[in-house]
Amino acid sequence: MSNDKILEVRNLSKVYGKGCSKCFESTGPKHDTNICPHCGSVVAAHDISFDLYRGEILGIMGESGSGKSTSIKNLFFDEMPTSGQATFFDQGKQYDLFKLNAQQKRHLRNHHFGMVYQNPVLGLNFNVSAGGNIAERLLMNNITHYSDIRDRAIELLRRTEVLTERMDELPKNFSGGMQQRVQIAKALATNPPLLFLDEVTTGLDLSVQAAILDLIMEIQHESNTAMIAVTHDLGVIRLLADRTIMMKYGRIVETGLTDQILEDPQDAYTQRLVASAL
């Protein structure tokens, strides 16, 4: 793990609804809610700050409604935050993420970031073959040689253990696990330094989950990709994450090295979670 910082997030907040001056002080783990009692707005995330270093996997752990998915959706530009700042560092350049224009955001999404969603419908184009999905990403990067595109797609599908004989089929014919693998292949097509994984194994059979987690770890070893893995599963955190952030009702309740948090949780909520893990 190098000491290069790749992402710096400071005071990220996302409120759904009108919002009022009392929203932040009336919500959070102390109040056992993320819905503001005064105006009815949902404070999905507030004051989220963390750093991510090159080559490390950061886990964001929390139950439903904790705000974990919201946080990375904002970083991947699927949504805009209500307030906050985020800086991305890559190849000597610095990007103030929330101040970029649409073109600049698209450039980062296509070249420097990868995203794998829990629901493959969000990450894949179901009207286009598995190979075509990967081709789409490469074409956005101005690669215009058909055979090269095809070769790269085959290489990526092999890497993610998808049968290359099926590369010209539509994703709807694939199992959930295979669809996830195609998503991962697509996300990796441009060798991004930063990968977002949003509940990527949730809903899959246990053996399939294990295989995909193995794949992710191998990729991480090979290419030193920094990753943020969002999950509600302690087992996934234990396996993947070097450091972990625990979230509840939109706030960070604990951060630290994964081993430390799991062995010796400080926050009451974290303690309860760790104790209740099967």
Place this chain on the structure above:
Amino acid sequence: MGYVAIKGGGQAIAGAEKLLEFIRTRQGESAEPLDLDTIENQLYFLHSRILSEGGLFHPKLASLAIKQSLGDTLEAAFALRAYRSTKPRLIETPVLDTTNMRVIRRISASFKDIPGGQMLGASTDYALRLMRTELLNESREDFQAVAAKWLDENHYDDIPDTFPKVLDALREEGLLPPVDESMAKNKPFDITREPLIFPVPRSAALSTMARAETGSILAIAYSNMRGYGDVHPTVAELRVGYLPVMLPHPITGELIEVGEVLMTECEVVAMYEDDDEGSQPTFSLGYGACFGHNEVKAISMSILDRSLQLGMQNGPTNPSEDPEFVLLHIDGIDSMGFCTHYKMPHYVTFQSDMDRLRTTQEKHGAQHDQTTQGAENV
């Protein structure tokens, strides 16, 4: 001044025009040419439809359009619209208040009775659609006697000209939001001078629908009524009548009535909405209006006005809520033009298509041969 000589194509077009004229006049001595007033009166609803779809209130030319198109509504509306296209814009009226309409029909489905009363007027709503065989050989005398008798029997002095608006009563009670007077100062979007670039303002949607082809707008509104939508409307008021057109006097500036236009207006009240603001929820309003006596069109328009507003607010969940889908497919002139164009020669593009298919077939055949050869070699 030199011109290209006419050959086959030109002769064919000229011949086609003559043939249509022959069809129009082939009754010969046994008939009179269609009279424009006859069309306006005895084909009253057809005439209204053309006024509305042509987008020009010119009763005489609307009749002419119907006559020259041999009754084809798409062609007649087209002729009127194309004529309108050449006319310069002289002046624009201020916003006109339809409360001043000289009403000939006015009903509400929301209340059993309304101030001014339910005036059924000339409506087919409760008529029995039976063939009136007595009209098969209607004589001149019988025809002329009908109107004379009706005028004799009816006393119309005690019927008021104008009626209050049902919606005003709902507004007074706070069930509908108050009218935003500042909106009246905004210039409406002019669809004859500006192209639609989405998202479009409500005035653009309403003006596009006001001259939409009746069947097209009905079909989409029907889809909403049947379930591809969520409007659940109640007709607060449907009125048909003559709206005075007011223009400022060139010297004094005072608004003077320069004429009146026959039009239909429909206001529907739809399910009430939750307001994020936390203020009082109210009913929502759908509005439809068009030239001529066209009730089906006005009602359809008011439902789509509502569904499009919903779609623009929350994102469309049905075709009737999608402004691009609705507004780009209801203009009869655009749609019939494109449909008709498929009859034009397309043989160059077809040549190109044949080239593609032949090449693809060759490649497929070659591949197939290879595999069978391969199989044979095994």
Place this chain on the structure above:
Amino acid sequence: MSNTTQTTDTQFRQASAEYNFGFLDEYAKKEVRRSVLKAIAIPGYQVPYSSREMPMGRGFGTGGLQLTLALIGQKDTLKVIDQGSDDSVNAVNLRSFIEMTCPGIDTTTKVTEANLIQSRHRIPEQPLREDQVLILQVPYPDALVVVESSEDKRKIMHGEADYSRLLVKLYEDIVKFNEITISHRYPTRINGHYVIDSSPIPRWDVPKMHQSKALILLGAGREKKIYAVPPYTLAEPLEFDDMPFRVENFNDENGERQACHLCGCNHSFLDEFMDAKSGQKRYQCSDSDYCHEQLIYKTSTSNQHSEG
């Protein structure tokens, strides 16, 4: 010029009402001209305009017609073709309307004589000059309409030059058929940014847009867009480095290039049809003026030979 022009052998329509020169009112013409300037300034960008209704149907060339009527003056010489022919019904119809509403202009079948050429589905075989303007009739202005039905979303894709979904469609074509199967309306990148629908011209004609000496204007009346390929501008059909753009093939089973049965030309785009009388398959130059010129050339050279 009187508005009750005598119907001559060359005109079968007579103006029956007084119209402004060019039929359109001057405001309409102004809007079209401004749109044209914008289209030339931003090559390949679809400029929206209000598009007046014309007396011919939407789909019959009202976009091209509005361009012609806004640009034509009494000193101009106009050629109108459809499918390459001056005699095709659509061309005849449009030409007679323009003659009717623009008294004083000249019309011609010869490409070399015209300075304004309105065409449906073909670019003339004869290379055009700097003083000529070509106006193409367009049904679908937007190349992205095959992958995205919402105009709103397409605008964003054009703005960001994001044509990846269109290119993926070409990729999938090659996967399925080992060929790019787009026949006409071939997507073409103009000046390195906007990809246009080149209109239903065959692929044969697309290379003529590249570095053209003449200005090429494209008008979609129903869709209400004007766009342009200015002179000496890059016009590159979308392709892959190893799957290049290909024009139509006119070779027979023996690999011999078909020739026009009238003039013998073997380097023009050909119409294939069944002879109305004999039922035999025939090939003929699609460009009727070019065929005519080739025939004259052939006749004169054969005369030379016989005289020599």
